[in-house]
Every structure is written in structure tokens, then in C-alpha cells.
Amino acid sequence: MGINEKKARFKMIGSNNGRGGIFLDRDGVINRNILNPQTGEFESPAAVGNLSFFPGVAEALRGMRSLGFFLILISNQPSHAKGKATMAELDAVGDAVKRTLDDWGVPLDGYYYCYHHPKGITPGFSKHCECRKPGTLFVDEACRRFELSIGRSWIIGDRETDILCGKAAGLKTILILDPTSADRRGDTDPDYSAPTLLDAVDIIRRNIV
Ligand SMILES: [Mg+2]
Numbered sequence: 001m002g003i004n005e006k007k008a009r010f011k012m013i014g015s016n017n018g019r020g021g022i023f024l025d026r027d028g029v030i031n032r033n034i035l036n037p038q039t040g041e042f043e044s045p046a047a048v049g050n051l052s053f054f055p056g057v058a059e060a061l062r063g064m065r066s067l068g069f070f071l072i073l074i075s076n077q078p079s080h081a082k083g084k085a086t087m088a089e090l091d092a093v094g095d096a097v098k099r100t101l102d103d104w105g106v107p108l109d110g111y112y113y114c115y116h117h118p119k120g121i122t123p124g125f126s127k128h129c130e131c132r133k134p135g136t137l138f139v140d141e142a143c144r145r146f147e148l149s150i151g152r153s154w155i156i157g158d159r160e161t162d163i164l165c166g167k168a169a170g171l172k173t174i175l176i177l178d179p180t181s182a183d184r185r186g187d188t189d190p191d192y193s194a195p196t197l198l199d200a201v202d203i204i205r206r207n208i209v
């Protein structure tokens, strides 16, 4: 993005006075990616029974909240578009994540899910969209909704698409080094990397602006 484009973005999204937000990817950050034996790849959990949270997530989210950040989840969930899961299954997993975080006393401020995929097979879901990361549509929406300061905001994810999204939106970026996502990191260059979400909180705490 050129400097004029960046200036235009700040103008459009507004405020550099607002609070910061932390945009959280879900799979590989909050809960584990799960090995799909059919494809041999680590993917989003397709059933509530496969949902497994990383240790320290509640403590990490509490830490972010206590630093004054809005917490917003943004997740690509293309399994239905690819014909590998029903929307009911995806909704059940999403509901279970939300319920668990609520029960832990760390409710998030917003949940944004993209269910599309450009090479899917399910009509209506198989398409190019602007909400799928690295697209920044959901970041832009949340920035407007919560009047966030882009310059104070972060994105945390385990894949190249998360980091590219953050860079395109002007966020600071942290790559979580989950071993199951090693092959999806590409050669992107995050501002920071961290083994877990708890380590990410320490990075953010040291770099508050
Ligand atoms: Mg992920």
C-alpha cells in the first residue's frame, strides 16, 4: 500500500485517538488446528468434540482486556464452502467457542466469520469476497463500529493470511508459531512472533503507544 493510500485509509476509518483493538484469529491461536485424516492437513475443528483450547488463553485474553483493548475475533471458515462441513456444524463450533470464553469471564467484543472460499463447491459460498483474510473488510467494519485507533491496534494469527491482512490494514502484527501451521506461514514478515497467546500479551504490553 502506498503512502497516499494509507493516508486515505486513516482518513476514511478516522480517529487515531480511539482505543486500540486486538484482532484475534481463532484456529491455531485460541483453539488448536485439528488433523483431518482425509486430507492429512491441519484444519479448523469441524465438530464441537474436536474443539481443544490452548492453555493460558483465558489469562491472555484477560491480560489484553486489562490493557484496555477491544477484543475482536476474525476467522476464515471455508469448510462449508469446500463441501467438508455443514453450516450447522460450523455454527455449533463457533457457538461453543463463544460460550466457553463467556464462561471464562473473557467475552469478546465482536465475532466476524467469513464462510466463503474462491475455489469452493457450495453454491452461494463459493466466490471471491472481501471478508476473507487477507481481505480487510471485517477489520474496517470493526474499526468503525468500535471507533478504534488503527495505529494502536494489533492482529494476532498463525498463518500468512493473518499477517497480510494486518499489514494491509495498518495493524501491528504478531505471528503465533503453532507447529501445526508451519506450512501455512509463507515468507511473510510479521512485526513480532510468539509461541503462544500469553507471549503475545507480553509483546503488546511492552509496545503500547
Ligand atoms: Mg488460524
Ligand SMILES: [Zn+2]
Pocket: 114, 115, 116, 129, 130, 131, 132
Ligand atoms: Zn467472505
